[in-house]
Amino acid sequence: MPAALQGALLEELTDLLDSGRLDSALARVEGLHHADLARVLSNLPRADAETLFVGLDAPFAAEVLAEIDDALCEALLEDVGQERLTRLLNALDSDDAADVMARLPQPMQSLVLPRLQDAEAVKGLMKYDEETAGGIMAKELVAVSPAWTISEATEEVRRNRETVEELYVIFVVDDDRRLEGFVSIKRMLLSPSDALIGDVMERNVHTVTTSTDQEEAVRIMERYDLISLAVVDEQHRLVGRVTIDDAVDVIREEAEEDYQRLSGITGDEEPSASVGRITRGRLPWLMLGMAGAAFAGTVIGYFEETIRQASILAAFIPVVMAMAGNAGIQSSAIMVQGLASGNPWSSNILRRLSKEVLVATINGTALALVLALIVVLVFMLGADFLSESGGAQPVRLAATAALSLFVVILIAAAVGTTIPLVLHRAGIDPALATGPFITTSNDIIGLVVFFVLAATLYLPFV
Amino acid sequence: MPAALQGALLEELTDLLDSGRLDSALARVEGLHHADLARVLSNLPRADAETLFVGLDAPFAAEVLAEIDDALCEALLEDVGQERLTRLLNALDSDDAADVMARLPQPMQSLVLPRLQDAEAVKGLMKYDEETAGGIMAKELVAVSPAWTISEATEEVRRNRETVEELYVIFVVDDDRRLEGFVSIKRMLLSPSDALIGDVMERNVHTVTTSTDQEEAVRIMERYDLISLAVVDEQHRLVGRVTIDDAVDVIREEAEEDYQRLSGITGDEEPSASVGRITRGRLPWLMLGMAGAAFAGTVIGYFEETIRQASILAAFIPVVMAMAGNAGIQSSAIMVQGLASGNPWSSNILRRLSKEVLVATINGTALALVLALIVVLVFMLGADFLSESGGAQPVRLAATAALSLFVVILIAAAVGTTIPLVLHRAGIDPALATGPFITTSNDIIGLVVFFVLAATLYLPFV
Numbered sequence: 060m061p062a063a064l065q066g067a068l069l070e071e072l073t074d075l076l077d078s079g080r081l082d083s084a085l086a087r088v089e090g091l092h093h094a095d096l097a098r099v100l101s102n103l104p105r106a107d108a109e110t111l112f113v114g115l116d117a118p119f120a121a122e123v124l125a126e127i128d129d130a131l132c133e134a135l136l137e138d139v140g141q142e143r144l145t146r147l148l149n150a151l152d153s154d155d156a157a158d159v160m161a162r163l164p165q166p167m168q169s170l171v172l173p174r175l176q177d178a179e180a181v182k183g184l185m186k187y188d189e190e191t192a193g194g195i196m197a198k199e200l201v202a203v204s205p206a207w208t209i210s211e212a213t214e215e216v217r218r219n220r221e222t223v224e225e226l227y228v229i230f231v232v233d234d235d236r237r238l239e240g241f242v243s244i245k246r247m248l249l250s251p252s253d254a255l256i257g258d259v260m261e262r263n264v265h266t267v268t269t270s271t272d273q274e275e276a277v278r279i280m281e282r283y284d285l286i287s288l289a290v291v292d293e294q295h296r297l298v299g300r301v302t303i304d305d306a307v308d309v310i311r312e313e314a315e316e317d318y319q320r321l322s323g324i325t326g327d328e329e330p331s332a333s334v335g336r337i338t339r340g341r342l343p344w345l346m347l348g349m350a351g352a353a354f355a356g357t358v359i360g361y362f363e364e365t366i367r368q369a370s371i372l373a374a375f376i377p378v379v380m381a382m383a384g385n386a387g388i389q390s391s392a393i394m395v396q397g398l399a400s401g402n403p404w405s406s407n408i409l410r411r412l413s414k415e416v417l418v419a420t421i422n423g424t425a426l427a428l429v430l431a432l433i434v435v436l437v438f439m440l441g442a443d444f445l446s447e448s449g450g451a452q453p454v455r456l457a458a459t460a461a462l463s464l465f466v467v468i469l470i471a472a473a474v475g476t477t478i479p480l481v482l483h484r485a486g487i488d489p490a491l492a493t494g495p496f497i498t499t500s501n502d503i504i505g506l507v508v509f510f511v512l513a514a515t516l517y518l519p520f521v
Numbered sequence: 522m523p524a525a526l527q528g529a530l531l532e533e534l535t536d537l538l539d540s541g542r543l544d545s546a547l548a549r550v551e552g553l554h555h556a557d558l559a560r561v562l563s564n565l566p567r568a569d570a571e572t573l574f575v576g577l578d579a580p581f582a583a584e585v586l587a588e589i590d591d592a593l594c595e596a597l598l599e600d601v602g603q604e605r606l607t608r609l610l611n612a613l614d615s616d617d618a619a620d621v622m623a624r625l626p627q628p629m630q631s632l633v634l635p636r637l638q639d640a641e642a643v644k645g646l647m648k649y650d651e652e653t654a655g656g657i658m659a660k661e662l663v664a665v666s667p668a669w670t671i672s673e674a675t676e677e678v679r680r681n682r683e684t685v686e687e688l689y690v691i692f693v694v695d696d697d698r699r700l701e702g703f704v705s706i707k708r709m710l711l712s713p714s715d716a717l718i719g720d721v722m723e724r725n726v727h728t729v730t731t732s733t734d735q736e737e738a739v740r741i742m743e744r745y746d747l748i749s750l751a752v753v754d755e756q757h758r759l760v761g762r763v764t765i766d767d768a769v770d771v772i773r774e775e776a777e778e779d780y781q782r783l784s785g786i787t788g789d790e791e792p793s794a795s796v797g798r799i800t801r802g803r804l805p806w807l808m809l810g811m812a813g814a815a816f817a818g819t820v821i822g823y824f825e826e827t828i829r830q831a832s833i834l835a836a837f838i839p840v841v842m843a844m845a846g847n848a849g850i851q852s853s854a855i856m857v858q859g860l861a862s863g864n865p866w867s868s869n870i871l872r873r874l875s876k877e878v879l880v881a882t883i884n885g886t887a888l889a890l891v892l893a894l895i896v897v898l899v900f901m902l903g904a905d906f907l908s909e910s911g912g913a914q915p916v917r918l919a920a921t922a923a924l925s926l927f928v929v930i931l932i933a934a935a936v937g938t939t940i941p942l943v944l945h946r947a948g949i950d951p952a953l954a955t956g957p958f959i960t961t962s963n964d965i966i967g968l969v970v971f972f973v974l975a976a977t978l979y980l981p982f983v
Contacts, residue, residue: 094744217711225746226707227689244706245688249679281773282556284687284766286748303765304746310769311743314776315858321783322854323847330859330873337880341851342887345930348847349888353895355839366832370825373835377817377964380842384960385785385810389803392784396777397792411792418799425804426811433815437822468807498846502839 065095069102076107085114093119097126100135101331109135117143121150124159128329130336133162141167145174152222153177154197154305157184184299192276193269195309196290196299201229205239205257209250212242225302227286231260236296238289240264266291269298274313277306278400317399317490321392323348351499355380355506362510369521372513375460376506378430382464383471383505384498386422390415390475391497395490398483412476419472426468427461434460452520459517466512467505474501527557531564538569547576555581559588562597563793571597579605583612586621590791592798595624603629607636615639616659616767619646646761654738655731657771658752658761663691667701667719671712674704687764689748693722698758700751702726728753731760736775739768740862779861779952783854785810813961817842817968824972831983834975837922838968840892844926845933845967846960848884852877852937853959857952860945874938881934888930889923896922914982921979928974929967936963 068087075084088096088111100108100123112120112135124132124147136144136159144163148156148171160168160181175181180198187193201219203212212229219226229247231240240260250259266289267276280288280303288306290299316327319340326340359366359376366373394411438453475497479489530549537546550558550573562570562585574582574597586594586609598606598621606625610618610633622630622643637643642660649655663681665674674691681688691709693702702722712721728751729738742750742765750768752761778789781802788802821828821838828835856873900915937959941951 092745213710216707220707220711225748227748244710245678245682248675248706248710249682281766281769283554284556286687286689286765303748303769304743307743307765307769307772310772310776314772314780318776318780318783318858319854321780322850324851324854328855330855334876334879334883337876338883341880342884344851345844345847345884345888346891348843349840349892352840352843353892355843356836357899359839360833360836363832363835366828366835370829370832370835371822373825373828373832373838374818374822376835376838377821377842377968378811378814380839381810381814381817381961381964382807385807386803388784389786389806392781392786393790393792396780414796414799417796418803421796421800422804422807426807429808430811430815437819499843502843506839 065099065102068099072099072103072111073107076103076110081110081114084111088115093122094126097123101127101131105131105134109138113139117146118150121147121155125151125155128331129162130329130333131331132159136163141170141174144171148181149176152197152199153180153184154195154299156181160185161189187269190273191269192267192271192273192288192290192301193299195273195276195305196269196301197305198299199223200287200297200300201226202232202236202297203229203242203256205231205233205255205260207256208252209247209254209256209259210252212256213247213252216244216247225304230264230289230297230300231256232297235294238264238266238291238295238297241289264289266295267301268292273309274399276301277309277313280306281310317395320490321388347496348499351502355499355502358503358506358510362514365510365514365518368518369513371456372510372517375463375509375513378460379463379467379505379509380502382426383467383501386419386468387471387475387497387501390419390472391479391489394476394479398479398489408480412473415472415476416469419469423465423468427465430464431457431461452517455517455520459513460509462516463509463512467501467508470504470508471501474504527561527564530561534561534565534573535569538565538572543572543576546573550577555584556588559585563589563593567593567596571600575601579608580612583609583617587613587617590793591624592791592793592795594621598625603632603636606633610643611638614659614661615642615646616657616761618643622647623651649731652735653731654729654733654735654750654752654763655761657735657738657767658731658763659767660761661685662749662759662762663688664694664698664759665691665704665718667693667695667717667722669718670714671709671716671718671721672714674718675709675714678706678709687766692726692751692759692762693718694759697756700726700728700753700757700759703751726751728757729763730754735771736861738763739771739775742768743772779857782952783850809958810961813958813964817961817964820965820968820972824976827972827976827980830980831975833918834972834979837925837971837975840922841925841929841967841971842964844888845929845963848881848930849933849937849959849963852881852934853941853951856938856941860941860951870942874935877934877938878931881931885927885930889927892926893919893923914979917979917982921975922971924978925971925974929963929970932966932970933963936966 072084072087075087088099100112103111108131115123124135148159151159156175156177160172163171172178172182184193184198199222201216201223203215216226216229226244228241228243230238231242232238240262241264242256242260246259265279265283265285267279269290269292276288279285280301286303288301289297290301292298312327319328323344324340325344326336328337328340434457435453478497482489482491534546534549537549550561562574565573570593577585586597610621613621618637618639622634625633634640634644646655646660661684663678663685665677678688678691688706690703690705692700693704694700702724703726704718704722708721727741727745727747729741731752731754738750741747742763748765750763751759752763754760774789781790785806786802787806788798790799790802896919897915940959944951944953
């Protein structure tokens with residue numbers, strides 16, 4: 060649904076709901092795709108969203124529920140009765156039901172769980188860590204014996220046609236449910252109905268275990284173009300499958316999380332998140348950034364005698380800080396992406412580092428020359444002001460600033476390249492190292508370099 | 522393949538190739554998945570990768586080619602003869618062949634194109650913009666008439682089994698190839714063989730046109746959990762399909778591009794990119810950042826009289842700059858993500874802005890209090906140094922710094938929220954607005970606010 064259409068629908072719904080015409084509002088959203096209605100609900104005022112949600116039929120409401128973000132889901136379920144909640148959860152696949160269950164308060168979970176059709180499956184899924192293959196897999200799948208014929212397997216697909224809606228491959232397991240292979244639905248369609256599954260199945264099957272990190276599972280699906288990935292337990296018994304639509308959700312979530320981390324936000328901030336939750340995700344990084352900046356401030360304080368003698372030097376603080384930060388982030392971004400995609404950088408870190416140093420040398424030279432030019436130009440335009448504030452030697456000042464900038468960019472690139480790798484080797488997610496952290500350390504190093512060089516090369520000649 | 526294994530394989534291959542044992546190296550990679558070999562090639566020294574690639578069989582080499590990044594692909598194809606190139610391209614799907622073709626020099630394209638089996642399809646695909654649905658779609662698909670029976674359609678699937686490997690739905694078109702619906706392979710498997718396609722087909726089919734932006738096409742697949750999306754021309758005639766594996770590649774690429782843009786890198790930097798290409802992607806942003814920082818420097822220069830009277834004020838520059846930048850980026854990141862995901866923010870921008878202002882008020886208050894505390898503590902620890910550099914009134918200095926910080930954070934949040942929206946309305950991709958750009962404008966505003974407040978509230982009392 061295009062954004063413009065959706066905007067119009069939102070206004071219409073708000074009007075209808077505000078004037079108490081729930082039935083008209085419900086008629087208006089009837090026939091919408093559940094994903095579209097989920098987007099509409101996310102953009103309605105909270106109270107309107109709740110009113111509308113209560114009026115939806117259980118199976119439709121359930122599908123909508125599986126599409127919306129955590130904060131809204133919790134709000135919508137807050138006042139839902141046990142009866143309706145059970146009906147909602149029964150209408151969902153086991154993985155979605157487990158996700159919704161996990162957002163309910165503990166007492167509600169205990170009340171509702173025993174009443175579910177799939178109680179065992181949902182309970183089983185809830186025990187897995189959310190960030191693992193077990194946490195994103197669904198229990199709904201079709202598994203057959205290698206001794207079956209194609210037509211027997213087809214009957215099994217037919218029996219499960221309602222519960223396993225999205226089906227592209229069926230899995231082949233032995234009597235102990237150990238995974239032996241898979242058969243694509245296309246292969247089934249093209250095989251004679253009396254052919255044996257064991258004869259047509261593909262034995263080379265990619266698997267992950269329930270404890271495999273979800274990102275790793277998704278990378279495997281991506282690399283080998285899989286639509287459906289088998290999840291097995293420690294004994295290689297088939298326990299679930301990850302489907303590509305859930306994998307896509309993981310890719311999107313992880314990408315948004317990385318983007319937010321680079322922006323200094325933790326905790327996966329959703330548009331509908333409460334002010335309290337947003338603050339909790341942002342304030343820690345701001346505090347960390349301020350601690351770093353306060354430290355950078357004491358570095359400047361340490362050189363305040365230098366600044367008093369030539370206050371013009373203070374005007375270079377922004378350039379040093381901005382360039383150290385920007386160059387460092389550029390280098391680290393490439394390292395973080397490389398490490399995240401599982402490239403074996405470790406074997407050629409020297410090649411990477413030398414490339415970064417080479418790029419920094421070129422960029423640093425270009426920037427240093429431009430900065431020197433700017434300083435000389437400013438001097439020619441306003442010489443009085445410069446000499447008064449300690450800028451009596453414009454060429455020397457330009458040379459000192461240019462040299463500092465060059466050194467700062469070189470160091471920033473090396474730091475930006477190295478820190479993510481060190482963190483990775485230490486078992487810490489390098490995505491955490493970027494953003495505010497790299498910027499702050501490079502700011503401090505940059506300021507020290509600049510003031511030391513200024514105090515040594517420039518100040519004695521003013 | 523785990524990174525450790527791959528590291529060992531890389532060393533082994535380098536040793537074999539360096540000692541001229543190409544056959545042993547080829548035997549070593551035989552049986553590898555093409556995606557794994559692509560990763561190995563990307564991490565070998567360029568010369569070794571070229572030697573190994575030349576030795577690969579054409580169909581396998583082609584599959585590897587489709588998985589590697591642009592820079593390496595160009596290098597590997599540089600010295601490949603016409604003959605082998607034709608064989609490589611013939612082994613690829615039309616969309617992959619068109620992508621590889623696009624990386625070849627013009628004269629080579631003209632030589633090879635007429636010799637391809639799918640010359641028409643490849644030529645047709647090459648005319649679409651790379652960033653559109655036309656640019657990522659494949660021509661390989663199965664289309665049937667509504668008048669056909671299931672068994673006739675099955676025969677059509679069988680005829681195309683080699684060329685259309687990944688098949689989950691078949692499309693239904695009329696005599697003019699206008700799209701009427703689709704049938705899933707699962708549905709075909711479960712339907713009687715004499716049923717008519719027109720009777721079992723799903724008519725509610727999502728489509729995009731060849732000129733639809735690739736991100737929009739992928740969002741549709743994501744939202745409606747599609748494995749395969751029909752691409753039609755202006756007359757609603759079926760011309761191709763986008764498959765989920767290609768959609769996943771787009772999601773990953775766009776996410777990496779957004780991450781790089783936020784880091785001040787344009788042009789989609791790949792790990793194997795040359796130094797020249799890396800520099801071109803980074804230097805423009807650094808120049809822009811330096812221009813902004815130089816401007817921020819002149820702001821400080823404008824207040825140099827203030828600094829000369831109280832050089833301690835220079836120590837607050839890092840805090841003001843860091844906090845203005847960080848808070849602005851946090852706010853803009855959420856806006857950019859919301860706009861990219863097509864949320865109709867425009868209808869409730871006031872709600873978003875008031876939320877951001879509320880968060881900024883809370884964070885600004887907390888940070889201002891901590892900063893005031895830090896200033897007073899530093900004063901108690903080193904009173905002499907402070908009074909000498911113009912910090913004779915520590916409580917007043919703390920209060921001025923705290924107030925400035927609060928105002929700066931509030932403004933930064935408002936700017937970070939508003940700029941992406943303004944750009945979006947003006948038809949400019951807001952992802953470009955974040956990173957260096959927002960940081961720089963907030964730096965300048967922040968410094969002006971700080972020095973104006975310091976000159977007004979603090980300086981007269983020193």
